[in-house]
Amino acid sequence: MPHTLVLGAGPLGRATIDACKLDGHDITLATRSGTTIDGTTSIVLDITAADATNMLRTTHEDHPIDAIVVACNFPYGKWEAPWAATTTNLIAAATELDTTIVLAGNLYGYGPSTSSLSESHPLNAKFASGRTRAKVWQRMHEATQAGQIRAVEVRGSDYIGPTAGGAAHAGDRLIDPILQGKAAYPLGNPDLPHSWTAVADFGALLARATSDSRMHGAAWHVPSAPAASIRELAEQVATIAEAPKPTLHAIPYWPMRAAAFASPMMRGLSEVGYQFTQPFVMADQHTRDELGVTHTPLIDTLTATVAARRAQLQAQQ
Structure with missing residues (x-):
């Protein structure tokens, strides 16, 4: 063992x-x-x-x-x-x-x-x-x-899944508002292609x-699902959850850059702002070819995420 x-x-x-x-x-x-x-x-x-x-x-x-x-x-x-x-x-x-x-x-x-x-x-x-x-x-x-x-x-790349957590860009802070029929506030441009692992x-x-x-x-x-924008993720989550069409209010990165002068954490976050202000795509074909592994279908990951977050939100009520 x-x-x-x-x-x-x-x-x-x-x-x-x-x-x-x-x-x-x-x-x-x-x-x-x-x-x-x-x-x-x-x-x-x-x-x-x-x-x-x-x-x-x-x-x-x-x-x-x-x-x-x-x-x-x-x-x-x-x-x-x-x-x-x-x-x-x-x-x-x-x-x-x-x-x-x-x-x-x-x-x-x-x-x-x-x-x-x-x-x-x-x-x-x-x-x-x-x-x-x-x-x-x-x-x-x-x-x-x-x-x-x-x-x-x-x-x-950025985490996605039932255990991604509150800090993840496609974690609780994106999923929960959609399940609750509220607006979500993603950082950067929500319409750019982005890899999610x-x-x-x-x-x-x-x-x-x-x-x-x-x-x-x-x-x-890590083999990951084809790149998808935050808006595409949000719409898939809403469809799975049978929730209203999601409302997204994008937050620009300039406030983080301004706050970076006083906060090391904000400075660290602002450094990687490019990942959400331009396409951010990870290639994974080498791992697929050499190791024979693939990714979990995005619909399966999102379905499991919706079920887990819905159960946790209900338990908090």
């Missing part, structure tokens, strides 16, 4: 745990707060701390770790220092413990582009968050190329990367 350590209990951490359970993994969940999830062993671990490698060594002594899935994140606008420490600690631990590192990545490292983004696209981001994410993978990749560790990065599909590929040696040393894009 493979032993997988999952760092982080957010949407991707939980989706990875679900997929690993299906594959028969023994799972340890590590979080800063000690979050517990049924069917896992929980430990408290701050992966940025100076003694994080010692903590991982102790966990390994109790039960050898075959793979570490890095599904944690840090506050927007404050990524550089914690990600640098996390990367150093993970490389040290993987070198010592002979374990595979699987990074849950995003598309920030590529920066703005007029073409669809593939894994071969250069990591040319000029803004802080993008440079930070690019540097994490570059360090991991260099250590893998040197034979020091085994690392994989799995990259996806199902959280469950993301977790499944992260779980696969823990044991598929073909994936080592490379970045992989």
